[in-house]
């Protein structure tokens with residue numbers, strides 16, 4: 279979207295000159311107090327250029343300064359660039375004192391004013407993003423997300439953080455299970471003690487037991503000295519067992535004993551060592567199904583999952599997609615000193631249409647390469663390795679009934695996501711009744727939407 283710049287100046291020549299200099303923007307004008315305030319309210323411009331000498335007394339800066347003060351009072355984030363005549367340094371300084379962003383002396387030089395406006399705009403955008411982030415960062419500051427879906431999860435996590443309840447974090451790969459585990463720890467009374475994470479899937483089965491429980495000197499060949507396991511290193515703090523579903527069945531019994539009795543024995547050891555830790559587990563696997571086919575112990579399942587928390591996949595967090603994308607764009611732009619600073623409309627549509635099977639981790643990877651690869655300042659779908667949505671989803675058929683079916687199914691899915699899976703809201707967004715919605719779900723075989731209710 280093109281940014282709007284408000285030019286407050288009574289000189290038609292200067293108005294024209296500024297319009298010509300700022301062709302990248304939507305420039306709107308005002309030539310006195312009333313029209314300036316009306317335009318400010320109407321367009322909410324991030325940047326205003328303001329001539330201080332305005333009627334009724336153009337020779338005096340008082341009207342300009344009055345407008346400036348009122349703009350700052352009405353919209354404090356507005357960046358006002360004050361334009362002054364020669365020898366008006368005093369007024370310029372006064373204006374900066376009142377909250378103007380910068381000042382500029384006539385005659386107007388096209389390149390300089392362009393530069394000033396761009397700088398002001400960048401700053402305004404940065405401040406705007408920071409304010410969104412600040413709002414988004416509830417107690418759990420690591421977790422970026424505005425969607426209802428993620429906010430509910432944050433609330434649940436905040437509540438259980440204060441307790442020692444075993445929490446099971448469920449969700450697809452890359453949805454942020456480890457981030458949640460760390461946040462729960464940081465909001466718990468154990469926050470000053472260690473947070474120790476171990477991934478049960480990445481450690482070979484024969485080493486996992488000694489990694490977790492530690493071993494005594496001489497317990498096996500190569501055990502040259504007594505070594506603490508992850509459980510003991512987490513003493514007083516939190517142990518995060520990632521991919522608990524991948525824990526070998528043999529080791530599950532030992533794990534269960536530790537969770538029930540809160541004591542461990544090192545491999546090759548005879549002493550029971552008491553441990554006081556909180557355990558948070560995570561998995562992307564379907565544990566109930568594993569319990570059913572006996573590859574996961576039922577008693578352990580209930581022990582680790584006193585409170586399960588389901589972290590939604592990114593594709594169900596519609597409004598977070600762009601927020602996260604902008605957050606990562608800013609981070610990587612600084613990290614790689616790159617020039618990319620925004621997304622094209624097509625890139626935004628492509629991101630919203632993408633299924634994100636790898637969730638936030640996939641988004642980080644895509645953003646990182648896009649920031650490095652982008653030729654200009656605007657990131658395109660291609661830079662993200664995404665197909666433009668228009669080309670991708672344009673139905674190839676010319677059969678009108680099929681075209682309509684495809685379009686309707688797509689609209690239903692979008693409304694469903696936007697309304698956070700609420701059927702009444704979905705129907706409302708689509709402008710149809712709930713019974714009609716249900717009959718459309720049947721008609722178009724959108725069973726997955728029904729099962730989620």
Ligand SMILES: Nc1ncnc2c1ncn2[C@@H]1O[C@H](COP(=O)(O)OP(=O)(O)OP(=O)(O)O)[C@@H](O)[C@H]1O
Nearest residue numbers: 420421422423450451452453454455456457638639
């Ligand atoms: N809400 C969030 N805000 C910002 N960054 C996030 C958020 N959630 C996750 N991330 C980032 O996304 C990446 C993946 O998160 P994390 O490792 O926690 O996912 P995971 O579900 O544990 O993945 P896996 O199951 O593959 O281990 C990390 O780099 C993390 O910092």
